[in-house]
Amino acid sequence: MPLVNTKEMFRKAYEGGYAVGAFNVNNMEIIQGITEAAKELSAPVILQVSAGARKYANHTYLTKLVEAAVLETDLPIALHLDHGDSFELCKSCIDGGFTSVMIDGSHYDYEDNIALTKKVVDYAHERGVTVEGELGRLAGIEDAVNVSDADASYTDPAQVQDFVERTGVDSLAIAIGTSHGAYKFKPGQKPQLRFDILEEVSRRLPNFPIVLHGASSVVPEFVEIINQYGGQMPDAIGIPEEMLRQAATMAVCKINIDSDLRLAMTAAVRKHLAENPSHFDPRQYLKPAREAIKGMVSHKIVDVLGCNGKI
Numbered sequence: 001m002p003l004v005n006t007k008e009m010f011r012k013a014y015e016g017g018y019a020v021g022a023f024n025v026n027n028m029e030i031i032q033g034i035t036e037a038a039k040e041l042s043a044p045v046i047l048q049v050s051a052g053a054r055k056y057a058n059h060t061y062l063t064k065l066v067e068a069a070v071l072e073t074d075l076p077i078a079l080h081l082d083h084g085d086s087f088e089l090c091k092s093c094i095d096g097g098f099t100s101v102m103i104d105g106s107h108y109d110y111e112d113n114i115a116l117t118k119k120v121v122d123y124a125h126e127r128g129v130t131v132e133g134e135l136g137r138l139a140g141i142e143d144a145v146n147v148s149d150a151d152a153s154y155t156d157p158a159q160v161q162d163f164v165e166r167t168g169v170d171s172l173a174i175a176i177g178t179s180h181g182a183y184k185f186k187p188g189q190k191p192q193l194r195f196d197i198l199e200e201v202s203r204r205l206p207n208f209p210i211v212l213h214g215a216s217s218v219v220p221e222f223v224e225i226i227n228q229y230g231g232q233m234p235d236a237i238g239i240p241e242e243m244l245r246q247a248a249t250m251a252v253c254k255i256n257i258d259s260d261l262r263l264a265m266t267a268a269v270r271k272h273l274a275e276n277p278s279h280f281d282p283r284q285y286l287k288p289a290r291e292a293i294k295g296m297v298s299h300k301i302v303d304v305l306g307c308n309g310k311i
């Protein structure tokens with residue numbers, strides 16, 4: 001099966017009351033860990049590449065690695081640009097074989113966001129590529145952009161119908177209290193998501209796929225391992241998994257997870273090297289790192305997303 005766009009994936013996810021995992025990829029071990037888990041669990045999967053990942057690993061390397069995963073697994077896999085910030089970047093990914101792109105105009109004012117998003121949609125749809133837009137602003141760190149809590153804002157449900165109709169986007173990322181990175185809430189702060197906003201958005205956009213960014217749970221087990229083996233992440237806090245499970249049964253069809261993969265991989269490498277101080281062959285520590293990614297993704301597919309067996 002060739003790479004797919006997100007259209008059919010999201011239609012099935014919406015109807016089936018589950019979400020598809022969108023996992024960020026930066027190298028071979030991450031791609032292998034994710035797709036091996038998806039294969040074993042017969043789960044559709046979105047592999048997403050940020051501008052930073054593309055800079056780090058190079059467009060051609062990443063697309064060829066993803067093509068290899070498609071050949072190895074025969075799964076429905078979408079290759080998606082995460083947080084595209086310009087028409088040129090989206091165009092380059094579309095021309096270079098991506099099947100889905102996000103144009104993140106959330107930092108522009110409303111009309112400029114619409115104009116930019118529509119330009120990308122027009123280009124993408126002519127080529128069979130699906131487009132995710134964003135309304136509302138998440139707090140947290142994405143590559144070089146650091147959005148402070150004060151600059152973050154929830155999605156205004158009154159805008160979503162107009163935005164979707166005027167841009168033609170295939171899915172919409174909304175801000176309901178998730179945020180990027182490993183420090184989503186302050187110590188002592190009660191994690192909360194605005195399910196009332198999600199409900200109002202889906203009432204105004206019937207049968208329309210919603211996307212949640214910043215949806216890592218910052219799984220405490222891995223934070224503990226990192227801290228135990230020399231790391232310093234004492235205040236890392238994520239979104240409770242039961243909240244994400246609930247969102248997945250609602251209109252949310254795509255859940256973005258990056259930080260949890262980073263934590264799983266880093267915990268495995270730290271633990272391995274601490275326990276085997278003489279090891280210096282990268283395969284010795286990248287193998288458990290890949291296994292940790294696979295374990296994390298299997299857990300998300302079964303216990304959070306509910307997309308196992310949905311190919």
Ligand code: G3H
Nearest residue numbers: 050052053142143180258
């Ligand atoms: O939302 C951002 C993703 O976690 C990607 O992060 O821009 O550091 O690759 P990055």
Ligand code: 13P
Nearest residue numbers: 181213214215216258259
């Ligand atoms: P996390 O930092 O919560 O994993 O979010 C990732 C993300 O939203 C990628 O776009």
Ligand code: ZN
Nearest residue numbers: 180213214256
């Ligand atoms: Zn994001």
